[in-house]
Amino acid sequence: MLPKAARDYYRSGADDEMTLKRNRNAYQRLLIRPFCLRDVSQINTKTSFKLGETAFEIPFPVGIAPTAFHRMANDEGEKATVRGACKEKTIMICSSLSTTALEDVAKASSGEAVLWFQLYIYKDRKVTQDLIARAVKSGFKAIVLTVDTPIFGRRRADERNAFQLPYMKFANFMEYAKDLTVTPGVTTGSSGLWEYANNLFDASINWKDLEWLVKVSPLPIIVKGVMRADDTFKAIQFGASGVIVSNHGGRQLDYAAGTIEVLPEVVRAADGRIPVFVDGGVRSGTTFSRRSRSALKRSSWAARCSGDSPSRAAKESATSSTSSNPSLSIP
Numbered sequence: 001m002l003p004k005a006a007r008d009y010y011r012s013g014a015d016d017e018m019t020l021k022r023n024r025n026a027y028q029r030l031l032i033r034p035f036c037l038r039d040v041s042q043i044n045t046k047t048s049f050k051l052g053e054t055a056f057e058i059p060f061p062v063g064i065a066p067t068a069f070h071r072m073a074n075d076e077g078e079k080a081t082v083r084g085a086c087k088e089k090t091i092m093i094c095s096s097l098s099t100t101a102l103e104d105v106a107k108a109s110s111g112e113a114v115l116w117f118q119l120y121i122y123k124d125r126k127v128t129q130d131l132i133a134r135a136v137k138s139g140f141k142a143i144v145l146t147v148d149t150p151i152f153g154r155r156r157a158d159e160r161n162a163f164q165l166p167y168m169k170f171a172n173f174m175e176y177a178k179d180l181t182v183t184p185g186v187t188t189g190s191s192g193l194w195e196y197a198n199n200l201f202d203a204s205i206n207w208k209d210l211e212w213l214v215k216v217s218p219l220p221i222i223v224k225g226v227m228r229a230d231d232t233f234k235a236i237q238f239g240a241s242g243v244i245v246s247n248h249g250g251r252q253l254d255y256a257a258g259t260i261e262v263l264p265e266v267v268r269a270a271d272g273r274i275p276v277f278v279d280g281g282v283r284s285g286t287t288f289s290r291r292s293r294s295a296l297k298r299s300s301w302a303a304r305c306s307g308d309s310p311s312r313a314a315k316e317s318a319t320s321s322t323s324s325n326p327s328l329s330i331p
């Protein structure tokens with residue numbers, strides 16, 4: 001059993017958790033109108049796309065979204081996640097707030113997973129540049145800039161539990177001052193993670209920072225947290241190579257729309273110029289088959305359930321219906 005504070009951290013959303021629920025409920029309103037008599041004896045779930053000039057191909061269009069602190073769920077933590085991603089030859093986005101250093105995640109990979117690194121921009125820009133340089137050196141293939149977290153969401157469960165990480169560290173920041181490696185000590189009524197993020201993340205980030213990042217990063221930049229057509233235009237204008245439609249799983253701005261509700265406008269705005277990914281509320285292959293060509297699914301629960309193959313649960317739920325649902329419905 002996970003300790004309550006860890007379980008609540010993984011499962012909870014911001015404020016009233018309306019968006020957390022909306023991400024899932026919005027799918028229930030989408031129904032499939034199946035085609036028939038289409039020869040589905042051969043089904044291919046492979047998908048390919050480009051980020052700038054770099055081409056990617058994965059065997060099925062589901063990857064692993066970035067989530068912090070995998071070692072709270074499983075001793076092997078992010079190493080287990082990357083092994084799972086390798087087995088399925090898919091994408092793992094390693095969080096800035098991982099409990100395994102990004103170099104060790106890369107070392108634990110057999111090379112078969114596609115590794116992307118998720119970035120929060122800290123007030124100290126040197127930290128950001130160092131992280132990018134380390135990601136490049138370790139073989140990561142893209143930077144995922146999370147833009148929905150300039151200010152950390154209020155998660156009431158974390159505040160009730162005085163959530164902090166007393167027994168593990170932010171493994172990517174070991175060479176920096178102590179305030180970057182541990183959550184501040186807090187008492188009931190506040191969250192150590194909330195304090196950490198709001199002390200250190202740069203709340204002033206704006207489109208100029210994306211432009212800066214695109215200049216300093218040799219890797220393509222994907223912007224995670226885009227929910228509108230006008231922001232999609234801007235992301236392209238300022239140099240993004242891809243966008244992820246995401247509301248952080250309802251953990252940031254409560255009462256934001258469900259991601260599937262805004263996906264069509266973002267896809268229309270992107271108009272094929274950059275790939276569009278989406279996350280939020282994906283819990284099974286049937287959810288997945290009703291959305292775009294690519295989805296990102298979180299892995300922490302799966303890590304807990306599946307030991308060293310955390311992406312297996314993600315894949316099993318996705319591919320069982322990825323292969324059966326298209327067989328029953330694709331044009």
Ligand SMILES: Cc1cc2nc3c(=O)[nH]c(=O)nc-3n(C[C@H](O)[C@H](O)[C@H](O)COP(=O)(O)O)c2cc1C
Pocket residue numbers: 009010011023065066067068095096097118146224246247248249250251279280281282296297298300
């Ligand atoms: C426990 C947990 C930790 C997360 N940590 C991060 C993170 O470190 N960086 C990030 O960009 N997104 C983070 N996210 C958001 C996910 O990447 C993703 O956007 C979200 O989980 C998708 O919604 P879903 O939980 O309904 O699948 C986290 C989500 C969860 C549930």
